[in-house]
Amino acid sequence: MTDVNVLVLTGYGLNCDHETAFAFEKAGAKSRRVHINALIHHEVFLKDFQILVFGGGFSWGDDHGAGVLQAVRMKTHLGEDILEFVQKGNLVLGICNGFQTLVNIGLLPGFDGDYSKRSVALSNNDCGNFRNDWVALKTNPPSPCVFTQGMDFLELPVRHGEGKFYCDAENLNRLISANQIALQYALPNGTLANRKFPENPNGSICDIAGICDPTGRIFGLMPHPEGFLNITNHPQWTLQKETLKRQGQKPDFSAITLGVRLLQNGVAYIRES
Numbered sequence: 001m002t003d004v005n006v007l008v009l010t011g012y013g014l015n016c017d018h019e020t021a022f023a024f025e026k027a028g029a030k031s032r033r034v035h036i037n038a039l040i041h042h043e044v045f046l047k048d049f050q051i052l053v054f055g056g057g058f059s060w061g062d063d064h065g066a067g068v069l070q071a072v073r074m075k076t077h078l079g080e081d082i083l084e085f086v087q088k089g090n091l092v093l094g095i096c097n098g099f100q101t102l103v104n105i106g107l108l109p110g111f112d113g114d115y116s117k118r119s120v121a122l123s124n125n126d127c128g129n130f131r132n133d134w135v136a137l138k139t140n141p142p143s144p145c146v147f148t149q150g151m152d153f154l155e156l157p158v159r160h161g162e163g164k165f166y167c168d169a170e171n172l173n174r175l176i177s178a179n180q181i182a183l184q185y186a187l188p189n190g191t192l193a194n195r196k197f198p199e200n201p202n203g204s205i206c207d208i209a210g211i212c213d214p215t216g217r218i219f220g221l222m223p224h225p226e227g228f229l230n231i232t233n234h235p236q237w238t239l240q241k242e243t244l245k246r247q248g249q250k251p252d253f254s255a256i257t258l259g260v261r262l263l264q265n266g267v268a269y270i271r272e273s
Contacts, residue, residue: 004270006031007049016056023226027263040077050270051091054098066162067100092218099220110213120167126203130161138186144216145182146269153190154258156223163222165204183210228259
């Protein structure tokens with residue numbers, strides 16, 4: 001397969017669609033921003049794409065909870081289409097509000113191949129307010145997650161008020177044993193945050209920042225990979241530039257950031273399938 005076609009959802013309060021579509025273009029795919037209604041009214045067909053992205057923002061103003069109304073609308077009108085899309089071996093990515101939506105639909109965690117049952121939650125941050133910051137993240141190498149393959153440590157921005165991952169002990173043990181915890185909040189030295197604030201910005205149990213389904217093809221994460229598309233996006237890039245200058249070097253503005261690399265993994269998976 002030469003072209004990898006990515007559908008990035010837009011509409012009703014979603015506001016990261018432009019950056020996400022551009023990020024996938026940088027990752028080597030062909031991306032298209034599609035309004036949710038265009039899918040529902042069959043003006044655009046999911047079968048024409050290989051990656052479906054539920055992006056960040058505040059769908060329906062987060063009324064009734066973050067991602068709740070988007071999940072209801074998508075499941076009601078497109079539930080069968082999405083299940084067929086998944087069964088064909090395609091990828092689904094949920095970023096921030098998109099992660100919240102995937103959890104509410106039941107696409108994650110997808111225990112026993114059941115993509116309709118809600119068994120985990122993303123709730124209000126323990127700190128009691130909206131967090132807009134950068135976080136350090138540790139990947140789980142044994143995880144089947146397509147998007148985190150070959151990655152170890154990265155930094156990405158977070159922007160959310162309801163990012164605390166929570167589930168009961170039984171489901172947590174299932175996530176751990178199946179290596180479905182793909183991404184965790186960490187300290188700058190790469191060790192897990194152990195729920196320390198602000199390194200763990202929301203109080204998520206087990207420092208969970210992102211999980212995948214058992215196949216690794218459905219991935220949801222609270223941090224924004226599309227928020228790190230160039231080295232100048234990083235809050236310490238001027239310090240890094242000055243450090244290089246004192247070493248007689250210059251920044252490489254064409255360098256692939258880890259935010260783009262995460263998306264490249266998904267594009268490469270489809271291309272090689």
